[in-house]
Amino acid sequence: MVKLLLFSPTPQEAKRVGVYDNGKVIDLAKAYEILYDAKPPNWFYDMKELIEGGNGALYLINKVLNDLREVKAKVSYDPNQVIYYPPIPNPEKIFLLAVNYRAHGQEANTPPPKEPYIFTKFNNTLVGHRQPIIYPKASQKVDYEIELAVIIGKRGKYIRSSEAYSYVFGYTVFNDISFRDKQFPPESPYGMRWVHGKGMDTAAPMGPWIVTKDEIPNPHSLKLTLRVNGEIRQEGYTEDMIFKIDQIIEYLSNGITLKPGDIISTGTPPGVALATGKYLKPGDVIDAEISQIGVLTNYLVEEK
Template structure:
């Protein structure tokens, strides 16, 4: 089977849904040139009909790889202007405190309970693609947290752990940027402010592509990394998750229905800036990776 990724490219102000095959991107609209029909007009729509869309995408990727499509449709990866790949999920759900080494560096003792810590971010405003990430106004402690992102491929309500992984359509790379000084406000009744700390505009980049789950051998055995200005800050394995992905999905779906295209952020390992008093500044360059999934480049502004 020809490996492919899903992406959204910018052509001026117009989003172009595409698949990535080799060193090129092919707009979904080009599928008709190979007699392939049935694809939606955007990436979210593809996930809404994932069971039907995946075999069609597989045939499309094979046609592109075998030269059955006009080369004029191909957009070289080096020239592609990549945007947020899914515009926009109905829900962006994050799981926190999910790596033992991260809890240790934060001097936090949180015994594993019945369910993980879960919270919601506003998807249409918090999410962004590769490129510039703006430090929120008034924030002096802007921190990084690399995360493996899960893209849901089917509706799930009260799903059992044994069935949860089958509901995943793909994976991507995300960074849960955190305004620590907003997240831990002084002289505030509540201990944490999740909206101001983690949900401000443009503070959750994701991408640059979504890799279908069929091409990921084991999502619990992936190396994830983050570097700042070429210096590695986070370097860990997803094997370090306290709550595995099937546990996360089962727990979330007991209370909130998961829908196709929803995104789940699965937690971040050790190496964040807060314990060492290191924070991001305008001009810093951040690169986040997940093995076999993708590499996300950002510039802090």
């Protein structure tokens, strides 16, 4: 149906939900106010509330877009000029899958897991399109992982795989930034350290927008490409997933209530720096692209 983003026209203005349409960002709140001479609904300021609004919220968005006509120029912005935020800056839960692409498992010399292997991140990691990733003082091995993220659209628990896609709102690009020297300590009787290895500040770039699921009828036919300073580092296809999206949702919801706005990032293809040795450095520019969605761009800034 639409590409939805969270943005502000200037640093001084409040965040609001927009639609990316034909090379422009449409300000839904401003459009509603001009068209109907009324206060815009909260749906147009909070992506999670919009998702919780379900079909009613999407119907209203389509009505606004259809009514724009002569006022469209007044509510349209250059996408290169606006400020982007994570489409959902405050999800209750962020799930990620380890080794969910066959080729990635092969490069890591890791056998395919018998069931989805899940870890989590926190809201401190989320950062939007064209925003900086901190190269932390705490790590010297900063890695990247392009992933397809699923946005949950409605509350559910014990969801059968046959019903899983009815709980999906849409999809976005996710970059699982990792700190390998923290994730894999030289000596630890307790295994990997997931919190510092995956959870430092700005370690989850996400965006630039959410594409509603009707625009991507088959999420397992998408191409993923990650470039660092223009050099292709990762390339793969979502069909290489070991556990497909419906299986992941069934697995996660077995005892855990999924809620609107929850994020599930579904794993990464091969080419990570852990395998190649090409770790990130301050000043690097990362472009993470998924077909039918778009390009998520971020740059690394050294922590002072």
